[in-house]
Amino acid sequence: MEKIKTAVIGCGMISYIYIKNLKNLFSVIDLAGICDNNAESAREKSELFGVPVMTMEEIKADPEIRLAVNLTGPAAHYTVIRELLEAGKNVFTEKTLCVGFEQAKELEALAREKGLYLGAAPDTFLGAGLQTARFYIDRGMIGEVTSACAAVNRAHALNSEIFRFIRNPGGGFAYDLGIYYVTALLSLLGPVRKVNGFVSESKEHAARMLRAGEFGRSWKTADDNLYAGSLLFENGAVGTLHFDGESIDEEQSSLVIYGTEGILKLGDPNTFNGSVRLIRNNTQETEMPFTHGFTGSPLYGPETIADYGQHRGVGAAEMAWAMIGHRPHRASAGLALHAMEVIHGLDVSAEEEKVYHMTTSFDRPAPLPAGYTDRIMGGMLLDAEGSLVN
Numbered sequence: 001m002e003k004i005k006t007a008v009i010g011c012g013m014i015s016y017i018y019i020k021n022l023k024n025l026f027s028v029i030d031l032a033g034i035c036d037n038n039a040e041s042a043r044e045k046s047e048l049f050g051v052p053v054m055t056m057e058e059i060k061a062d063p064e065i066r067l068a069v070n071l072t073g074p075a076a077h078y079t080v081i082r083e084l085l086e087a088g089k090n091v092f093t094e095k096t097l098c099v100g101f102e103q104a105k106e107l108e109a110l111a112r113e114k115g116l117y118l119g120a121a122p123d124t125f126l127g128a129g130l131q132t133a134r135f136y137i138d139r140g141m142i143g144e145v146t147s148a149c150a151a152v153n154r155a156h157a158l159n160s161e162i163f164r165f166i167r168n169p170g171g172g173f174a175y176d177l178g179i180y181y182v183t184a185l186l187s188l189l190g191p192v193r194k195v196n197g198f199v200s201e202s203k204e205h206a207a208r209m210l211r212a213g214e215f216g217r218s219w220k221t222a223d224d225n226l227y228a229g230s231l232l233f234e235n236g237a238v239g240t241l242h243f244d245g246e247s248i249d250e251e252q253s254s255l256v257i258y259g260t261e262g263i264l265k266l267g268d269p270n271t272f273n274g275s276v277r278l279i280r281n282n283t284q285e286t287e288m289p290f291t292h293g294f295t296g297s298p299l300y301g302p303e304t305i306a307d308y309g310q311h312r313g314v315g316a317a318e319m320a321w322a323m324i325g326h327r328p329h330r331a332s333a334g335l336a337l338h339a340m341e342v343i344h345g346l347d348v349s350a351e352e353e354k355v356y357h358m359t360t361s362f363d364r365p366a367p368l369p370a371g372y373t374d375r376i377m378g379g380m381l382l383d384a385e386g387s388l389v390n
């Protein structure tokens with residue numbers, strides 16, 4: 001079976017589950033090396049997973065490495081992705097494409113010009129929750145989609161005591177977490193035509209966590225964390241966004257799709273297994289069974305905190321299968337760019353106090369085929385990779 005020789009760049013926090021999955025879960029990936037400009041981080045993951053450490057130069061120069069998975073922080077994305085594309089590598093990157101819509105456009109154009117695949121997270125829309133929602137919507141279970149509501153809140157600045165990149169440009173609440181909601185809506189409803197937004201300046205944060213070592217210090221995150229917006233989709237549906245990164249620690253997630261014949265209440269799109277609850281004709285709300293695999297259930301025995309987000313890497317694996325099949329990939333740069341433009345549009349609309357007209361579009365990713373599961377016979381691992389092949 002053809003495999004795609006792959007390298008990972010960036011061995012920080014999220015790399016644990018990525019390296020583990022790329023090495024063990026997806027047969028299409030041949031993980032050849034990992035790299036970090038912090039030698040200690042690379043060595044630690046290399047010892048843990050038995051994958052050789054490489055330098056960026058070695059990765060770029062190795063003609064057999066066809067796919068690079070970029071897990072650096074957003075501030076490094078533009079330079080790293082550009083370098084890799086220039087070296088002729090196909091790239092899958094963690095979110096967001098990079099900091100700033102103009103640079104993201106450049107990267108998407110460069111990949112197209114070079115005939116290379118460029119893909120981006122969030123790839124959670126390929127998980128069981130959102131693929132199941134798509135399955136029911138496509139089969140008319142809620143009739144014609146008329147509107148959608150997405151809201152999430154969290155203490156984002158408190159999180160920045162642990163995840164330091166979110167203090168920097170590109171790490172704001174809308175880009176770091178709101179992007180999962182925007183991407184989910186785009187995957188279900190298609191492109192947006194117009195955006196209207198209000199944004200409030202981020203607040204000063206006084207460090208609270210003794211363990212994080214900055215108690216007594218205070219800072220403002222570079223990006224703003226309070227957004228309210230409204231969307232008009234190309235298909236005529238309307239939507240609202242409510243992103244409050246100044247809330248209390250506990251996170252609340254709400255994602256609802258309304259149609260002429262029903263309502264779908266969806267679980268957290270920052271997971272692979274958000275529940276799918278259907279209301280039709282005033283009947284009682286019903287939790288619907290998953291139609292798809294990638295359920296985010298523990299894959300390798302007892303779950304640890306590092307296994308959080310268990311199916312991460314599915315977007316990169318799907319892109320690898322697309323490379324083999326010479327077909328478009330689903331977590332595409334076009335989708336990621338459009339998602340980024342929605343948030344950029346909220347910023348511009350708030351700044352200029354007028355409606356923002358979207359300039360990009362994307363082909364809505366084809367749904368994954370239904371019927372594939374993660375396990376059979378009550379527990380035997382049967383990953384859902386088969387659903388990624390075509």
Ligand SMILES: NC(=O)c1ccc[n+]([C@@H]2O[C@H](COP(=O)([O-])OP(=O)(O)OC[C@H]3O[C@@H](n4cnc5c(N)ncnc54)[C@H](O)[C@@H]3O)[C@@H](O)[C@H]2O)c1
Nearest residue numbers: 010011012013014036037038041071072073074076094095
């Ligand atoms: N941490 C999470 O829970 C989480 C969840 C989902 C997505 N993500 C995304 O994953 C990405 C990484 O997040 P993280 O939390 O792992 O960040 P991190 O800061 O823990 O890790 C980033 C790593 O990249 C390395 N790096 C930076 N520039 C580099 C370069 N030019 N060449 C090689 N290595 C370089 C750093 O040394 C660091 O080890 C971000 O895009 C983030 O949005 C993170």
